[in-house]
Amino acid sequence: MTEAAAATGGDGRQEPRARLPPEARMPQILAAAIEEFAERGYAGARMAAVARRAGIAKGLIYHYFPSKAELFQASITACARPVFEDAERRLSGFEGSARQLLADLIALAYARLREEKQERALFRLILTEAERVPELAEFYRREILDRALGIARAVLRAGVASGEFRPAAAALPGLAAVIMAPAVAGSVWQMILGEAAPDLAAMQAAHLDLLLAGLGAAP
Amino acid sequence: MTEAAAATGGDGRQEPRARLPPEARMPQILAAAIEEFAERGYAGARMAAVARRAGIAKGLIYHYFPSKAELFQASITACARPVFEDAERRLSGFEGSARQLLADLIALAYARLREEKQERALFRLILTEAERVPELAEFYRREILDRALGIARAVLRAGVASGEFRPAAAALPGLAAVIMAPAVAGSVWQMILGEAAPDLAAMQAAHLDLLLAGLGAAP
DNA sequence: CCGATTATTGACCTTCTGGTCAATATCCCT
DNA sequence: AGGGATATTGACCAGAAGGTCAATAATCGG
Numbered sequence: 001m002t003e004a005a006a007a008t009g010g011d012g013r014q015e016p017r018a019r020l021p022p023e024a025r026m027p028q029i030l031a032a033a034i035e036e037f038a039e040r041g042y043a044g045a046r047m048a049a050v051a052r053r054a055g056i057a058k059g060l061i062y063h064y065f066p067s068k069a070e071l072f073q074a075s076i077t078a079c080a081r082p083v084f085e086d087a088e089r090r091l092s093g094f095e096g097s098a099r100q101l102l103a104d105l106i107a108l109a110y111a112r113l114r115e116e117k118q119e120r121a122l123f124r125l126i127l128t129e130a131e132r133v134p135e136l137a138e139f140y141r142r143e144i145l146d147r148a149l150g151i152a153r154a155v156l157r158a159g160v161a162s163g164e165f166r167p168a169a170a171a172l173p174g175l176a177a178v179i180m181a182p183a184v185a186g187s188v189w190q191m192i193l194g195e196a197a198p199d200l201a202a203m204q205a206a207h208l209d210l211l212l213a214g215l216g217a218a219p
Numbered sequence: 220m221t222e223a224a225a226a227t228g229g230d231g232r233q234e235p236r237a238r239l240p241p242e243a244r245m246p247q248i249l250a251a252a253i254e255e256f257a258e259r260g261y262a263g264a265r266m267a268a269v270a271r272r273a274g275i276a277k278g279l280i281y282h283y284f285p286s287k288a289e290l291f292q293a294s295i296t297a298c299a300r301p302v303f304e305d306a307e308r309r310l311s312g313f314e315g316s317a318r319q320l321l322a323d324l325i326a327l328a329y330a331r332l333r334e335e336k337q338e339r340a341l342f343r344l345i346l347t348e349a350e351r352v353p354e355l356a357e358f359y360r361r362e363i364l365d366r367a368l369g370i371a372r373a374v375l376r377a378g379v380a381s382g383e384f385r386p387a388a389a390a391l392p393g394l395a396a397v398i399m400a401p402a403v404a405g406s407v408w409q410m411i412l413g414e415a416a417p418d419l420a421a422m423q424a425a426h427l428d429l430l431l432a433g434l435g436a437a438p
Numbered sequence: 439c440c441g442a443t444t445a446t447t448g449a450c451c452t453t454c455t456g457g458t459c460a461a462t463a464t465c466c467c468t
Numbered sequence: 469a470g471g472g473a474t475a476t477t478g479a480c481c482a483g484a485a486g487g488t489c490a491a492t493a494a495t496c497g498g
Contacts, residue, residue: 018445018446018494019444019445019446019493019494019495020445020446021445021495022444022445025445025446039350040262041260041262041263041347042263043259043260043262043263044260044261044262044263046484046485046486047485047486047487048484048485048486056446056447057446057447057448058447058448058486058487059446059447059448059449059487059488059489060445060446060447062486062487062488063444063445063446066487067486067487068486068487126411127346127347127407127410127411128260128346128347130410130411130412131258131410131411137411137412137413137415140411140412141412141415145408145412145417149417166432168428172421172424172425172428173418173421173425174417174418174420174421174422174423174424174425174426175425175428175429177401177404177405177408177417177421177422177425178401178422178425178426178429179429180404181400181401181403181404181405181422182396182397182400182401182404184400184403184404184407184408185396185399185400185401185403185404185407186396186400188346188403188404188407189364189396189403191346191349191350192345192346192349192350192356192359193349193356193359193360193364194356196356196360198364198368198393198396199392199393201393202391202392202393202396203393203396203397203400204393205391205393206391206392206393206394206396206397207393207397209387209391209394209433210394210397210398210429210430210433210434211429211433213385213432213433213434213435214428214429214430214432214433214434215429215432215433216432237464237475237476238463238464238465238474238475238476239475239476240465240475241474241475244475244476265454265455265456266455266456266457267454267455267456275476275477276476276477276478277455277456277457277477277478278457278458278459278476278477278478278479279475279476279477281456281457281458282474282475282476285457286456286457287455287456287457439498440497440498441496441497441498442495442496442497442498443494443495443496443497444493444494444495444496445492445493445494445495446491446492446493446494447489447490447491447492447493448489448490448491449488449489449490450487450488450489451486451487451488451489452485452486452487452488453484453485453486453487454483454484454485454486455482455483455484455485456481456482456483456484457480457481457482457483458479458480458481458482459477459478459479459480459481460477460478460479461476461477461478462475462476462477463474463475463476463477464473464474464475464476465472465473465474465475466471466472466473466474467470467471467472467473468469468470468471
């Protein structure tokens with residue numbers, strides 16, 4: 001090693017792999033970060049591992065994000081687009097019976113549970129880090145829970161208005177939460193137990209059956 | 220510093236705080252560890268913080284546990300005693316109607332959700348670390364989910380046998396999971412959102428109401 | 439085609455943290 | 469009381485991980 005090299009510390013002559021415009025590199029890093037954070041949690045995630053996943057040098061991450069904390073923030077924001085636009089569109093444009101609407105929405109919810117790997121990662125992050133990252137809890141409250149509750153309440157009101165559901169369905173304040181709970185529990189079980197979780201299809205069938213029977217107007 | 224002290228490295232003359240028998244110190248350390256792990260997760264937990272919480276020196280932890288991993292394992296085992304003995308006893312000795320039994324068990328479940336700080340810590344640990352610690356997932360499956368499902372199925376069978384519930388209640392394979400789901404979702408929300416979570420009392424009322432209506436035998 | 443810009447690298451620095459250990463104060467047994 | 473056993477301490481170590489940076493090679497504008 002030359003004296004100059006020793007004095008200046010690192011010398012850093014290397015061959016860059018491939019130069020990409022930021023708008024292509026950024027999402028690459030974000031995707032790698034989301035994976036890593038979801039798999040290991042914030043504290044367990046390694047910047048070096050993010051770099052490896054993205055196929056770049058660690059230093060490059062800091063060219064785009066000033067710190068691990070900011071990268072985490074950005075990762076969350078990146079996969080935190082509104083989740084319920086589908087459901088809300090379906091709700092507002094619906095023509096048929098409330099029972100049919102309920103069945104549709106439940107089918108939609110369980111389908112989302114099964115697919116959407118990225119959404120599962122976000123959900124895991126929310127469960128894991130919400131306590132330490134208030135923005136995560138706020139995001140869940142505003143963008144997921146509140147919107148889901150709103151949808152459930154709208155269905156209940158529609159069913160009561162049309163006489164399909166008994167009036168109590170719109171009067172019980174906790175009912176909306178109870179109605180959507182099986183989907184939440186299902187995703188938690190899926191997350192913890194994977195293949196060993198209770199069967200989602202069976203739950204979906206029983207869920208719909210119980211709701212239709214439990215909400216039905218008394219004869 | 221003397222030459223001898225410098226040569227030997229640390230010399231370690233200090234005043235021990237209070238000497239306790241292992242059977243008293245051990246649970247102290249475990250309690251501190253459970254707190255720390257539950258609050259920060261495995262990777263985020265610091266051995267020094269566990270020691271601080273327990274009011275001892277870090278080195279003492281290693282007198283009782285060989286490593287962080289083993290301490291984690293022991294912490295889990297320590298707070299992982301059977302959770303459903305209450306409910307199962309109540310179930311086997313019950314005399315009244317299935318409806319009453321169902322109401323009792325639901326009340327019991329929601330009461331547990333509200334109290335039992337240590338159990339919440341365990342639940343958080345399960346959610347957070349299950350993927351990396353297979354024992355946690357197994358414990359949840361065996362000691363919590365399976366037993367809860369067993370209780371739910373027993374109640375359903377009893378209600379169908381007595382004619383209180385419609386026969387489908389025992390025939391739908393996913394129903395037991397759906398029945399207990401609101402309690403799971405409730406605890407998740409409590410965990411993520413704390414005070415901002417949906418009201419547990421309202422959920423409890425709506426939950427029972429929905430079940431009684433949805434399970435009831437058709438007239 | 440040349441110079442300014444910047445995407446990219448890998449070595450390095452610093453701090454943090456799991457883990458070790460010799461010394462020591464306390465307890466228990468005889 | 470005395471002596472062996474052990475609970476307890478704090479300083480220390482090695483390695484890992486977040487973050488820094490000078491050098492460099494692509495890219496782009498003129």
